[in-house]
Amino acid sequence: MKEMKETLMVAIFDVFERMFYVFLEPVNDEYSDYAMAATIQFSGALKGEVNIFVSERLAKSMVQNLLGIETEDITEKDIEDCIKEAVNMICGNFLGRLDQTKVFDLSIPSFSRRPGKAAQGENVCMLCFDSDSDGFGTTLTLFN
Amino acid sequence: MSFNVLIVDDSNSMRSVIKKVITISGFKMDQCYEAGNGKQALEILSKVWVDVILSDLNMPEMNGLELLAALKGDSLLQEIPVIIISTEGSDERRRTVLEMGAKQFIKKPFTPENVRKILYEVIGVGDEGTYEGNERDADGGDF
Numbered sequence: 200m201k202e203m204k205e206t207l208m209v210a211i212f213d214v215f216e217r218m219f220y221v222f223l224e225p226v227n228d229e230y231s232d233y234a235m236a237a238t239i240q241f242s243g244a245l246k247g248e249v250n251i252f253v254s255e256r257l258a259k260s261m262v263q264n265l266l267g268i269e270t271e272d273i274t275e276k277d278i279e280d281c282i283k284e285a286v287n288m289i290c291g292n293f294l295g296r297l298d299q300t301k302v303f304d305l306s307i308p309s310f311s312r313r314p315g316k317a318a319q320g321e322n323v324c325m326l327c328f329d330s331d332s333d334g335f336g337t338t339l340t341l342f343n
Numbered sequence: 344m345s346f347n348v349l350i351v352d353d354s355n356s357m358r359s360v361i362k363k364v365i366t367i368s369g370f371k372m373d374q375c376y377e378a379g380n381g382k383q384a385l386e387i388l389s390k391v392w393v394d395v396i397l398s399d400l401n402m403p404e405m406n407g408l409e410l411l412a413a414l415k416g417d418s419l420l421q422e423i424p425v426i427i428i429s430t431e432g433s434d435e436r437r438r439t440v441l442e443m444g445a446k447q448f449i450k451k452p453f454t455p456e457n458v459r460k461i462l463y464e465v466i467g468v469g470d471e472g473t474y475e476g477n478e479r480d481a482d483g484g485d486f
Contacts, residue, residue: 213452214452217452217454218360218451218452262356265356265360266356266359266360266363267363276355277355277356280354280355280356280357281356283354284354284356284357287401287430288430288451288452290430291429291430291431291432291450291451292430292451292452294431294433295430295431295432295433295450298433299432299433299434300433300434300435301433301435302433302435302436302439303431303433305401305430305431306401307353307401307402307403
């Protein structure tokens with residue numbers, strides 16, 4: 200799980216820096232005010248899911264940077280699309296780095312404005328980050 | 344010379360990003376059509392001709408692989424070069440997609456330079472829009 204955690208962190212940095220121009224700083228404490236979450240399941244050589252938790256301010260910053268639009272022009276659909284795309288790219292990037300030779304199938308990402316509590320357990324790893332635009336969290340859960 | 348492009352992705356934002364990336368890359372784009380899945384793409388293709396298709400893989404209703412299969416089964420549409428843009432970039436997936444008829448595979452996240460290079464490469468013209476091969480004529484019609 201430790202190796203996966205490191206690989207997931209590299210994937211997150213890559214996606215955020217190259218697509219959203221956001222630089223994240225890993226932190227130990229979980230941010231408590233996430234405004235939304237997105238989930239994607241994967242199956243193949245490994246089966247599991249990736250969840251991301253995003254603050255309102257960071258989500259708007261991501262949309263702004265991705266689409267090059269002003270904050271006041273951002274719609275709820277833009278936010279949903281952007282956050283779903285983020286979890287899709289993070290998951291794909293992570294799995295590719297984990298094993299380039301294996302094929303994984305990804306589900307269609309889902310989005311929620313009511314993020315539940317992050318999963319915990321031996322088969323779950325959680326990463327928390329800070330940025331200029333508030334917090335970001337990710338969980339990777341492996342299914343049996 | 345400029346080209347008609349069809350972008351197929353279920354994410355509105357990603358379609359906008361791809362369109363923006365194509366524009367800032369300097370690729371000479373004429374009309375840009377957008378579809379949210381393979382089914383919508385086929386509807387558009389029944390009405391207009393495009394020079395190149397950029398498609399995601401993971402989409403509801405009709406995914407990128409199903410779209411490739413549908414295009415391959417159509418004697419006219421099979422001539423349109425398809426570039427798959429996806430987060431899923433395993434060697435095996437890439438091979439499958441190319442075997443199914445896609446001309447190229449771009450892995451997200453991507454750069455404008457990479458998109459431009461591949462766009463010109465698959466439509467058989469140089470970076471300045473000059474012909475490098477004899478694949479298509481300037482109107483995008485027959486050979």
